[in-house]
Amino acid sequence: MARFSFRSIRNVIACATAIGSLLSVVPAQAADSQLWQGVQKAGVLRCGAAVAAPYVMRDVASGQYSGFFVDLCRDFGEKVLKVKVEFVDTSWDNIVAGVQSDKWDLAMALNQTPERALAVAFSTEATSYxxxxxxxxxxxxxxxxxxxxxxxxxxxxxxxxxxxxxxxxxxxxxxxxxxxxxxxxxxxxxxxxxxxxxxxxxxxxxxxxxxxxxxxxxxxxxxxxxxxxKQGVAFGLRRDISFADLQVLNIYLTQRRATGEIAALVDKASVEVNAAEKSSQ
Incomplete structure (x- = not known):
């Protein structure tokens, strides 16, 4: 018959208590990282926009945004999340910091680099660069x-x-x-x-x-x-985004790329850029 000392029993109880504490923390952390749930509650998807044609373009006179990442952000927000989409003007120097400080939910057209991956999470690539x-x-x-x-x-x-x-x-x-x-x-x-x-x-x-x-x-x-x-170009998101939330965006991009829809959006944006170049000459 096995014998257990009082010290052994006390150690088992302490370990069980510690494991219980850890398990109680995990759901809370997971709940905090439900990005799309928060976006849907707010009713708006905020997209950080730093201009770089044909990815992201902005008409100076009207303030309206265009470009194939703009089209993707708008389509994802309106058709998948069922919310309004807001484009927030920024620069390339500040676009990563804006994701970190929750000024916008998605940073558009970020090149995938290891250094940036230390600061933000990346979606699957929409295109290459x-x-x-x-x-x-x-x-x-x-x-x-x-x-x-x-x-x-x-x-x-x-x-x-x-x-x-x-x-x-x-x-x-x-x-x-x-x-x-x-x-x-x-x-x-x-x-x-x-x-x-x-x-x-x-x-x-x-x-x-x-x-x-x-x-x-x-x-x-x-x-x-x-x-x-040579890198992928993707959306940047908060690093604490849940796997489930990231999958939503990744599946959306993978499907649109496979059907040729992203390639069509790139062609559309390219036509806009060329038209703008000709009108300015």
Whole structure:
């Protein structure tokens, strides 16, 4: 017959009490992370919007947002969560902090990086991203340059990039000799290239491609080899989001990508960008 000392019994009771305490905490923490339940209760889904065509665009005159991530955010809020959708203007420098401080529920068009994953949770990717370089074909500084970043990383050469973006981080890591001009928006970086204050424009490949198509006489797009910062582009959310809530958004994106609906939204946004470029010329 096994014998149990008073100390052994006391230890068993203490362990059981500790386990019971831990189990009682888990449901409370899970309840706190029910993001969509809170959004539905508030009746509005807040989407953080930092401008970067064709992902997120904003008409200066009307203040209206467009772009394929805007379409996705609006569709997810209205058709899945059955709530109104509100777009909150922000910058790329502040978009992650806004998720952390609960200023918005979703950060649109975030590049998936390990560093950002320490601060926010990511949905599955809606699309992929790669950085390209855009140059003036007639720029004598770049005569004979190929498709390596090193071909452009020279004294006297200036790279223009939007501050706080994935492109900023990527180009800053590889450029050692050239100057990097960090500007607050896409329009400023493009103007810097067009006015020749900058020699190389650093941006997403699809964005640069659209700009190159609109300016075929002088522009040339360069896809760096090896690829520069090829990443998924997704929604950013609070890190304490529950697995169940994250699955809701992931299933929505996976289905829309598989049916080709996201590709159609990208084409639609691209047409809008090109139309805007032509009207401004």
């Amino acid at each position: 790669e950085i390209s370089l855009l140059i003036n074909k007639e720029n004598p500084k770049l005569a004979g340059a190929g498709d390596s970043v090193a071909d452009y990383d020279k004294d006297g050469v200036t790279f223009a990039v939007m501050s706080g973006t994935a492109a900023d981080k990527a180009i800053s890591a590889v450029v050692k000799n050239a100057k990097i001009m960090r500007l607050p928006g896409m329009d400023e970086t493009r103007l810097a290239l067009m006015s020749r204050r900058a020699d190389v424009l650093v941006d997403a490949s699809d964005t640069n491609h659209l700009f190159a198509l609109a300016n075929p006489d002088w522009s040339k797009e360069v896809l760096p080899s090896p690829a520069l910062a």
